[in-house]
Amino acid sequence: MIRFGPAGWTYKDWEGVVYPKPKPKGFDPLVAMASLFDTVELNTSFYAPITPHNAHLWLERTAFNPDFRFTAKLWRRFTHQRDEPWTAEDVRWTRVGLGVLSEAGRLGAVLVQFPWSFRNEPESRDHVDAIVSAFEGFPLVLEVRHASWNEPSYYAELVERGLGFVNIDQPLFKNSIAPSARATAAVGYVRVHGRNYKEWFRQTSPIDRYDYLYSARELQPWADRTKEIAAHPRTEDVYVITNNHARGKGVTNALMLKAMVTGQPVEAPATLLREYAGALRPYARPVDMAELGRGSPAPSG
Template sequence: MIRVGTSGFSYQHWRGVFYPEDIPQRCWLEFYAEHFDCVEINSSFYHLPDKATFISWRKRTPEKFLFILKGSRYVSHIKRLQDCADAVKLFYERAHLLEEKLGPVLWQLPPRFVVDPARLESFLSLLPTDTLPVLEFRDPGWFVQQIYQLLEARRAALCVHDMPKCNCPEIIIGPLLYLRFHGVGSKYSGNYNDETLRRYADWAGKSGARHIYAFFNNDSQGYAVGNAITLREMLKQTWKCRR
């Protein structure tokens, strides 16, 4: 299974670049869902959408569409995975309003967060078992065997990303491969060239991963859209070749 999309869909600067000028913003999600079968929701990192929003998203998208939510920064950045049981419970209560359209949940940890296996294990024990968690580490100290073993044991996946200075390894940990592309040259900007995307597609295709998710966070000038479409087609080709 291959799922490729963008990190967010509601960008004003995509009007006239991806979204036609004559389509009102209230119809952007439907238009997006005509071109992609999944989206990574960044806004849930900053604030928890209300119940009506989750229900609306579910009703306005096709049957097989998936939402990948980014976990609350209150949990990951402010509480730093401690004393957060109530916040985690509320987050997932809302998230489950998406029903069958809820995909994996991405938890991004902050930079300069010193590796703490016990804290991570305690946090993972709070999460519902019916939704797969993905961990994006921004401090290189987390990329160690002890953490990988913990993720495997808890059926959690490692996010492979290209954020500068993080030194994220290109390895598969957990039941799926999850890729995030944060930009070329500067964060959230730049256009990935075909050579770079081909390298990722070839690596992913040869990795043996049965489930691949990839999201582009370089929303500037709508580059994320074109890059996502290109990588999706490349992945489909590598997927066919390994069968």
């Protein structure tokens, strides 16, 4: 199955664009997202381990869609804060929250996301090995952004260990890993970040870095790659995540990709259709998000 969805679901700048503003009483953004999509990528898990309480709430609020799966970014303690070794307690608490989703059959993948500065060197390989050992039993997918990882031995190792490779779209500089359609495990993963060259390496806010709207022409190769990944013999599920979240652009592009791959029109928030009419209107029909999102407030994602 191919699942499409955005990274996260709670952003202030989505109000009035993706969600109604003011939000009506009882409106639940997660319910709204699970009505439009079959996955979302958890952002909150990057900043701290998922609490079992929140995991159970998320499961309850998305139970109406049996195809819905969460993917979760691994806590940055393991991927970005590498100067100091993590503790057994760090691993235990991270596994507990992920385990709630996994035991319910609703965890599609754990995203092990490394920055561009993480190069293919012996110590980096050792670091990856330690993470894989610590989180054995979870469906891990690895995102690397530096071109030094683009070598056959790395891909062969992923296949041998059943680890997914994250195919990414990012601004392409001299040593940036390029777009691909690699399938190395049962879980296939596509992640598009936008092409905001100006802000990519600046010490700026994520909103600015990922502020980019793909055109249909730019997305079509990714629709083709998604189909290629899904057709690979070892692939069972594919996740297509749009991380260009500024002002609902990721929601727009996720809907466009879904329509391109399935060949079917999609439902889109009427406010989003007005905001990005030129890009989205050929692929979507309007829907009232206030009706889709009826429910109790959900924890931030």
